[in-house]
Amino acid sequence: MPELPEVETIRRSLERRVLLRTIQRVDVRETRFRVPIDAPGLARKLLRRRITAAARRSKYLLLHLDDEQVMVVHLGMSGSLVLSPESAPLPRHAHVVLRLDGGEELRFIDPRRFGMLFVVPDRDALSRDPRLVAIGPEPLSADFDLAYLRRRACRVRKPVKNFLLDSTVVAGIGNIYACESLFAAGIHPRTPAGRLSGERLRRLHGAVLTVLRGALRSRGTTLQDYRDSDGRPGANQRRLRVYGREGEPCLACRHPVRRVVQAGRSTFYCPRCQQ
DNA sequence: ATATTCCCCTGGAAGC
DNA sequence: TGCTTCCAGGGGAATA
Numbered sequence: 001m002p003e004l005p006e007v008e009t010i011r012r013s014l015e016r017r018v019l020l021r022t023i024q025r026v027d028v029r030e031t032r033f034r035v036p037i038d039a040p041g042l043a044r045k046l047l048r049r050r051i052t053a054a055a056r057r058s059k060y061l062l063l064h065l066d067d068e069q070v071m072v073v074h075l076g077m078s079g080s081l082v083l084s085p086e087s088a089p090l091p092r093h094a095h096v097v098l099r100l101d102g103g104e105e106l107r108f109i110d111p112r113r114f115g116m117l118f119v120v121p122d123r124d125a126l127s128r129d130p131r132l133v134a135i136g137p138e139p140l141s142a143d144f145d146l147a148y149l150r151r152r153a154c155r156v157r158k159p160v161k162n163f164l165l166d167s168t169v170v171a172g173i174g175n176i177y178a179c180e181s182l183f184a185a186g187i188h189p190r191t192p193a194g195r196l197s198g199e200r201l202r203r204l205h206g207a208v209l210t211v212l213r214g215a216l217r218s219r220g221t222t223l224q225d226y227r228d229s230d231g232r233p234g235a236n237q238r239r240l241r242v243y244g245r246e247g248e249p250c251l252a253c254r255h256p257v258r259r260v261v262q263a264g265r266s267t268f269y270c271p272r273c274q275q
Numbered sequence: 276a277t278a279t280t281c282c283c284c285t286g287g288a289a290g291c
Numbered sequence: 292t293g294c295t296t297c298c299a300g301g302g303g304a305a306t307a
Contacts, residue, residue: 003300034283034303059301077301078285093285112284114301131302158277167302174300223300224287243300264280266298 002075004139004172005215006226006234007059010081013228014063015054017083018106022050025099033113037096045069045119046098058135058171068122072129076114082107083229106229136170139208144170146205153193153201160196160204161189161262173208176221176243179268181207183242188274189260189267214239242268 002010023046028039046065053064061081063071073081086105090097096108096117108117120126127133136152137143152169153160163169164178173181182189184207187200196204220226220234223244227233241251246259250270260267 006300032284074301076284077299110284111286112299112301114283156277162278165301176300221300226300263278265301 002059002079002220002226003174003177003215004059005177005212005218005236006220006228007056007061007075007172008216009220009228009234010075011054011056011061013230013232014061014081014083017104017229018051018054018063018100020050020052021100021102021104023047023098024101025097027097027099028095029097030093030095030113033095033110033116035116035118037117042096042117042119046071051100057132058138058167059174060132062126069119070123070126071119072116072126072131073108074116076110076112076116078112078225079108079110079115080225080227081229082109082227082231084231134168136166136168139170139172139212144205144208146202149205150198150201153196156193158193159190159262160187160193161267163193164208165263165265170208173212175265175267176240177208177211177215179243180211180241182274183269184211186274188271189262189269242270244268 026043026046028037028042031037031039050066051063052066055062059074061073065071083104083106086099086103091109093111094107094109098106100106120129156163161178161182164173164181185204187204215221215236218234218236218239221236222233223237242257245257245268247256250257250273253272255270255272257268258271
């Protein structure tokens, strides 16, 4: 479900409400994730800790604790992290529940269990963690500049759509924003990345920034179940130009939007606007 | 190196 | 109504 704009929106909503609060109880109700959760270990690490910062790297949420530990949460396809009064009924698939002081619970809800939740001892361990170490620059940081993109695209033969989805190239771009960025740049998703002209790479770079910033302003895309930690949906679905619009007229030229499959994922594009 | 394909899961929508 | 099939925002591994 969540790509960079959604995870960043969740981070911001958490930052407003969980900082400096203490974890009073750890309830692991389901341990069977792709990487199983060690329930006693998790409780031992988190109990009585205060949350001191809410950060993000790529699609990973990083909740820093008062003893240098960092709780890492990845929401996979269907995950959410919701803050609710403990009196509110527990929804299905609330697999980890952290009771905070003040009578609220931080609930990790993930029907498909593709997500991850684990704790690392400190920032150093975080920066060396194999899951994070190979991730490319944040697209909205100065590290993701045109020179970098040119260098990475050079001689790459894979389709530019797959290139954008490669987390070692750039962090946080998933299927929706890859499709939308290519439409905004007017680039065909099957174009080999290394064959894009300097001008087209410049347009792609600008399109990625514009699309992600717009999605952040709209607080993310809610297709079905995405919510921030206050339970609010995003509004960016109204701004999607091609994603999910197979067969519907292109908003620029009326030609039907096409869907193809690349690396097992749907790609939506306008065959007329994206050559 | 790179490109598919499959897999991990559940649930909703669409088709019959 | 009920059954089956397909599809889904991620990511990693296995396979050609």
